[in-house]
Amino acid sequence: MAPMGIRLSPLGMAVFCLLGLGVLYHLYSGFLAGRFAFFMLSEPAAGGPETPHGSAPAGVVDLRELLAVSVLAAVRGGEEVKRVREGNVLNAKAKGKTREGAEEQLTSGDLLSNRRMFYLLKSAFPAVQINSEERVDTADQETVSWDRSIPEDIKQKIQPKEVPAESVTVWIDPLDATQEYTENLRQYVTTMVCVAVNGKPVIGVIHKPFSAYTAWAMVDGGSNVKARSSYNEKNPRIIVSRSHAGKVEQVAKQTFGNKTAIIPAGGAGYKVLSLLDVAEKNQEEADVYIHVTYIKKWDICAGNAVLRALGGHMTTLTGEEISYTGSDGNEGGLIASINMNHKALIEKLPDLEKTSHK
Ligand SMILES: Nc1ncnc2c1ncn2[C@@H]1O[C@H](COP(=O)(O)O)[C@@H](OP(=O)(O)O)[C@H]1O
Numbered sequence: 081m082a083p084m085g086i087r088l089s090p091l092g093m094a095v096f097c098l099l100g101l102g103v104l105y106h107l108y109s110g111f112l113a114g115r116f117a118f119f120m121l122s123e124p125a126a127g128g129p130e131t132p133h134g135s136a137p138a139g140v141v142d143l144r145e146l147l148a149v150s151v152l153a154a155v156r157g158g159e160e161v162k163r164v165r166e167g168n169v170l171n172a173k174a175k176g177k178t179r180e181g182a183e184e185q186l187t188s189g190d191l192l193s194n195r196r197m198f199y200l201l202k203s204a205f206p207a208v209q210i211n212s213e214e215r216v217d218t219a220d221q222e223t224v225s226w227d228r229s230i231p232e233d234i235k236q237k238i239q240p241k242e243v244p245a246e247s248v249t250v251w252i253d254p255l256d257a258t259q260e261y262t263e264n265l266r267q268y269v270t271t272m273v274c275v276a277v278n279g280k281p282v283i284g285v286i287h288k289p290f291s292a293y294t295a296w297a298m299v300d301g302g303s304n305v306k307a308r309s310s311y312n313e314k315n316p317r318i319i320v321s322r323s324h325a326g327k328v329e330q331v332a333k334q335t336f337g338n339k340t341a342i343i344p345a346g347g348a349g350y351k352v353l354s355l356l357d358v359a360e361k362n363q364e365e366a367d368v369y370i371h372v373t374y375i376k377k378w379d380i381c382a383g384n385a386v387l388r389a390l391g392g393h394m395t396t397l398t399g400e401e402i403s404y405t406g407s408d409g410n411e412g413g414l415i416a417s418i419n420m421n422h423k424a425l426i427e428k429l430p431d432l433e434k435t436s437h438k
């Protein structure tokens with residue numbers, strides 16, 4: 081049998097210590113040092129380390145640049161959405177059904193906008209993960225490049241802020257409210273880009289192609305849009321889906337009473353804008369946005385980021401934050417509000433499980 085106690089000679093001890101130091105040095109100079117550098121770079125880096133072309137070092141992205149490209153992508157995608165609608169050749173076809181059995185439409189507007197938005201973002205930030213509602217046809221690449229210019233209003237309001245490229249997930253919705261687009265209800269249509277960092281929605285862009293209106297916001301950064309000065313907390317107007325409603329009317333009435341005003345509208349982007357101070361002719365106003373069926377993360381991420389940046393909230397119906405990494409679906413419904421007691425709203429909601437079995 082081997083002896084239980086092992087004795088090392090002084091030479092053995094020295095070799096052992098040297099080996100240990102070697103391992104520590106390797107860890108520190110490689111992985112840990114990299115992490116530490118990213119951490120330092122996450123601080124606003126006015127005049128920080130830059131490559132000769134003024135862009136962030138490899139492996140790192142500047143959120144201000146990402147915001148600028150996101151706005152451009154939403155606008156450029158919107159041009160396609162508008163062009164297809166005005167040309168009246170939508171080539172609409174069914175791409176499938178939702179879990180509730182509603183037909184999901186796909187048009188040339190969705191596909192052409194997606195192509196533009198995806199390749200613009202991908203060429204500007206090749207290292208970043210991009211999740212889009214529509215599939216990208218790699219055989220049909222578009223060569224669109226970003227000239228690296230940052231619009232004046234973004235420059236004035238936002239400081240450069242670098243984060244590791246691997247922590248970023250971009251979500252694109254090339255045409256929100258496709259159903260309404262096919263019905264020519266143009267006011268509901270938006271294009272959206274969202275940037276999540278470690279799953280948290282940080283940058284949101286919501287663009288209305290038919291009125292050339294764009295809202296953007298960055299958490300802990302700035303925005304070009306703000307909350308309204310007041311909200312009706314006692315008798316809130318509830319904005320809900322017109323084409324994927326599920327039991328939302330029932331939920332809203334059970335929560336706020338039978339007389340509560342319910343506004344059916346298309347598009348998740350449009351419904352988030354209805355909670356804000358948006359000076360737009362065809363934009364309705366509401367106090368709370370509720371959605372009870374399954375929904376995809378590209379539909380809600382940009383609105384979630386904008387609300388969060390302005391001090392509002394978008395959570396599941398049980399009050400959980402939605403993480404914008406991993407799977408593309410959100411199962412828990414959503415409730416969005418700003419300048420209201422969001423927790424109190426959630427506590428008022430009926431148990432959805434019970435409601436759906438009624
Ligand atoms: N139950 C569901 N399943 C899948 N997608 C849903 C859904 N409910 C809503 N959505 C999507 O969420 C967006 C907003 O929905 P609504 O207008 O009904 O409020 C729409 O996105 P798209 O138009 O981008 O497909 C819609 O398709």
Ligand SMILES: [Mg+2]
Pocket residue numbers: 213253255256257348378379
């Ligand atoms: Mg959508």
